[in-house]
Amino acid sequence: MSSLENVFYIQAGLGVLANMFLLFFYTSIILGERPKPMDLISCQLTFVHIMMILSEGDNLLANILESLKLGNNIKCKTTFYINRVMRGLSICVTCLLSVFQAITISPSTSFLGKFKNKVKTRIIYAFFYFWSFNLSFSSRLIFYVAGFINVSETHQMKVTKSCSLFRMNYIIRELILTVIISRDVFLVGVMLTTSTYMVVILFRHQRQCKHLHGINHLRASPEKRATQTILLLLVFYVVMYWVDLIISMTSTLSWMYDPDVLTVQKFVMYAYPTITPLVQISSDKRVISILKNLHSKCH
Structure with missing residues (x-):
C-alpha cells in the first residue's frame, strides 16, 4: 500500500496548493471590492478544504503540534476534532452552494426567486x-480520542499511527450516529433536490434559446456555466460521500482497524477537496485571465 500512500500525499499536496491559490484569490476580491455571495461561499469552502487536508491523520498539522512538544494526547484530540469539524462544514457549505445557485438561476416570479435580494445577509447567518x-457537536470527540496505548482492541480502535478512538456508551453512540446520519441525509437530499431543479431550469432555458436566436443565451451563459460546474461538483461530492460513509460505518460497527482500508478511505475522502479547486480554477474566467497574464509576463 506504500504506492497508494504516495498517491495520497501527492493528492493532498495538490489539493492544498490549489485551495491556497483560490483562498488568496477570493480573499483579495472580498477585501478589494464588493464581493458576490458566490465569492463568500467559495472562500469559505476553500478554507475548510485546506484545514480538512492538513488535519488528516499524521499530516502537517499533527507534525506542527508534535514539534511544539504538546504531547500525543493533545495532538490527537486537536487534529481529530478539527478534522471532524471541517468535514461537517464541507457538506454544509457545499449544500449552501447548491441552494444559492438554485436561487440565482430561478425566475424572479418563482418561490426561490423571492430570496434573491436577501441572499447575502442570509449567507452570513x-x-x-x-x-x-459543528464546533459544538464535534466537541464530544475530545473525550473519546487519545494517543494510542497498548491495550486490548475491545477498549480502543486505532484510527491513525498514533491515535485511537475509545468505545462510547451504547446510547450515546446511537444518539450521535442518528444526529450525524439525519444531518447528512437531509443535506444530501437538499443537494439532490436543488440539482434536479437546476437541471430542469437549464433544460427550459435551452429550449427557450432555440426560439430567441441566442440573444438571451448570451446573457445567461455565465450563469449556465456556473450552474453546470456546481452540478458537476455536487454529483462528485455525493458519490464520494456515500463511498466514505459506507467505509466509515463498516469500520465503526465492526470495531476493526485496517491500515489499507484507512488509506483507501483517505484517498476517497480527499478526492473532493482536491478536485473542487481545480474545477473552479478551470471554470472561473477571472482566475483564467490572471493565469494568462502571469504566463504572458513570464514569457
Whole structure:
C-alpha cells in the first residue's frame, strides 16, 4: 500500500496548493471590492478544504503540534476534532452552494426567486449557524480520542499511527450516529433536490434559446456555466460521500482497524477537496485571465 500512500500525499499536496491559490484569490476580491455571495461561499469552502487536508491523520498539522512538544494526547484530540469539524462544514457549505445557485438561476416570479435580494445577509447567518453547530457537536470527540496505548482492541480502535478512538456508551453512540446520519441525509437530499431543479431550469432555458436566436443565451451563459460546474461538483461530492460513509460505518460497527482500508478511505475522502479547486480554477474566467497574464509576463 506504500504506492497508494504516495498517491495520497501527492493528492493532498495538490489539493492544498490549489485551495491556497483560490483562498488568496477570493480573499483579495472580498477585501478589494464588493464581493458576490458566490465569492463568500467559495472562500469559505476553500478554507475548510485546506484545514480538512492538513488535519488528516499524521499530516502537517499533527507534525506542527508534535514539534511544539504538546504531547500525543493533545495532538490527537486537536487534529481529530478539527478534522471532524471541517468535514461537517464541507457538506454544509457545499449544500449552501447548491441552494444559492438554485436561487440565482430561478425566475424572479418563482418561490426561490423571492430570496434573491436577501441572499447575502442570509449567507452570513448560515455561516454562523454552520460553524456553531459543528464546533459544538464535534466537541464530544475530545473525550473519546487519545494517543494510542497498548491495550486490548475491545477498549480502543486505532484510527491513525498514533491515535485511537475509545468505545462510547451504547446510547450515546446511537444518539450521535442518528444526529450525524439525519444531518447528512437531509443535506444530501437538499443537494439532490436543488440539482434536479437546476437541471430542469437549464433544460427550459435551452429550449427557450432555440426560439430567441441566442440573444438571451448570451446573457445567461455565465450563469449556465456556473450552474453546470456546481452540478458537476455536487454529483462528485455525493458519490464520494456515500463511498466514505459506507467505509466509515463498516469500520465503526465492526470495531476493526485496517491500515489499507484507512488509506483507501483517505484517498476517497480527499478526492473532493482536491478536485473542487481545480474545477473552479478551470471554470472561473477571472482566475483564467490572471493565469494568462502571469504566463504572458513570464514569457
